[in-house]
Amino acid sequence: MRRIYTGSPLSEGHHVELDENAAQHVGRVLRMQPGQELKLFNGDGRDYPATITEAGKKRVEVLIGKPEANLTESPLQITLGQTLSKGDRMDYAVQKAVEMGVTRIVPLTTEHCDVKLKGDREEKRLRHWQSIAVSAAEQCGRARVPDISPVMTVAQWLEHSRECDLRLVLHHRTGQSLESIAKPGHIALMIGPEGGLTADEIALAQKEGFLPVALGPRVLRTETAPVAAMSLCQWLWGDIGD
Template identity: 75%
Template sequence: MRIPRIFTDSPLTTGGQCELDENAARHVGRVLRMQAGQALLLFNGDGMDYTATITESGKRRVAVEVQDATRKLTESKLEIVLGQTLSKGDRMDYAVQKAVEMGVTRIVPLATERCDVKLKGDREDKRLRHWRQIAISAAEQCGRARVPEVLPVMTLPDWFEHTGDCDLRLVLHHRTEQTLGSMAKPTRIALMVGPEGGLNPEEITAAQAAGFMPVALGPRVLRTETAPVAAIALCQWLWGDIG
């Protein structure tokens, strides 16, 4: 029987006991309906997986005893910061989920002129919580021991400043002949993806002025939720831990 792998914000120590945080406890107690004596695999973002046994299980409270810790080797040495323009429906959800699976380090939602989503106040907070939970679920599923950050929505000037320490900054742009294979090996990448209608010429110019290099992934125009997955996969294959 498969042992569920669960993220928790709780501190985990080999040989110690702990109470799972509210979200993890709800999932284990209410959704999975696990009972005392059953095994769990836990992680809290410190790079380790912890085997544990449930000592108490209820709808609101789940306590465990931690047995062993194993260091996970699922994080790429290539750091990728994804700037993903906001999009409607489940397209943003898909981009976040697959970016986590492909090994991205951090995700930054971007507000650009042509994006069709406007988030402010409580609505933004609700969406951020939703995307962060998607990132947690994706990390649980794909075996990552660290959950990528999902930061608050940024404007382009804030995004340009945020990525100033990256040694390769890329903006996806199908109207260029420059490809990923022509670039020197980086250690930290900032990847900028536009909305469904594409970034406008002024935004492309501003990105280039900030040090972003336009790059094409091929002759076809990719959807906004497909482009980051393809780009991250290629970056990991060229310079990271795929292939």
């Protein structure tokens, strides 16, 4: 059954007109017709079965059924600090992070980061990444869409992540492994750029309470590292091992 995200409030027994993005996807892209069924979610953690009552290219109305519990959210919260990268690498990192159960994604600018975003360009990219997060949530069955935060510097990120009870920075030149760490409830995970974090950045992160960890003897690309790290974290402390 098709799963569609909508920003509209959803309530059992009510007729709801889908917002512009959802209506366009259902009516113009999928070309669904009245009488067909789909599942909606709006980020409140539940799925809403719905039946299309009216369908056009710009306007779609549905009748909402009884909400269903959605059990796809991990008990482990992960806030990902991901250094900006060029091309579709950042898109890939956002998409796969959502699939792996990330709670929030914070784009970072670091010393070796070669992507500069300001003003309208930053706003456009944030909207683009949020759209990718929505599509990934639709595909993987999640009923909550992770938030994409505004771009932060390293100093801002270190301050922002203090709410987490475990803060990790990936660093291939350390002997610390994930298996030796006690089970956390909320992780902050810091990923560097292609050129890596500088020694000063790693030292500053350590000074602020970040623990350097390695995922093995190989150096991972910036878009691969968060997928590998979150897979291991979810296996050790989240819901993959279950």
